[in-house]
Amino acid sequence: GSSIDLAVYEIRSNEIVDALLSAKHRGVRVRILVDSVHSPVATPQEKALEEEGIQVKRVRGTSNDLMHDKFIMFDGSVASTPGYNRSAKSLRAKNEEEAAFTHDKAQIDKLKEQFENFWNHTGQDEVPQN
Numbered sequence: 001g002s003s004i005d006l007a008v009y010e011i012r013s014n015e016i017v018d019a020l021l022s023a024k025h026r027g028v029r030v031r032i033l034v035d036s037v038h039s040p041v042a043t044p045q046e047k048a049l050e051e052e053g054i055q056v057k058r059v060r061g062t063s064n065d066l067m068h069d070k071f072i073m074f075d076g077s078v079a080s081t082p083g084y085n086r087s088a089k090s091l092r093a094k095n096e097e098e099a100a101f102t103h104d105k106a107q108i109d110k111l112k113e114q115f116e117n118f119w120n121h122t123g124q125d126e127v128p129q130n
Contacts (some may be wrong), residue, residue, distance in 0.1 A: 003029040005115050010046070010070040011056075017045045021052050032056045033118055057097035057122040070112055079108050 004023055011017065011034065024030050031045035034046060046056045072080045080101050102108065 002027070002075050003031070003073075004085055005031050005033075005076070005112075006120075007033040007072075007115060009035045011049070012043050012045055014045060017048050020049060020054060024052065024054055030054045031115075031119060033059050033122075036060050057119060059118050059122055065095050073108065073111060073115070074114055077108060078103060079111050083128065 004020065006020075007073070011032070020030050020032075032046075032049065032054065034042075034056060037060055038057075042058070043067075051058050069105075078101055081100065
């Protein structure tokens with residue numbers, strides 16, 4: 001089936017929430033990792049996603065480059081790795097670099113592995129280091 005895996009510092013954009021919710025209502029599996037150090041308390045947008053049944057996991061994984069890179073995977077095959085936060089402001093900012101979509105299988109597999117690592121170990125004190 002279709003899936004969206006998202007790793008970001010935090011979600012503060014209502015547009016992002018709307019897009020993720022509409023994806024979920026189309027039957028897409030949505031999983032979100034946010035950085036608990038950068039953003040220790042869920043934002044209203046993250047709460048809204050959780051209330052709609054989308055899992056948002058808070059990860060203390062800032063030392064790992066997973067949360068530093070921030071990325072989104074569609075169906076586990078296309079990854080976007082923009083080096084900025086996905087807030088309404090930065091999405092509109094013209095001077096930000098464009099989101100980079102890659103079809104590089106090696107890079108995508110590495111991101112997938114990192115995402116699964118974090119997803120499966122959330123709630124424990126230690127996050128596995130690759």
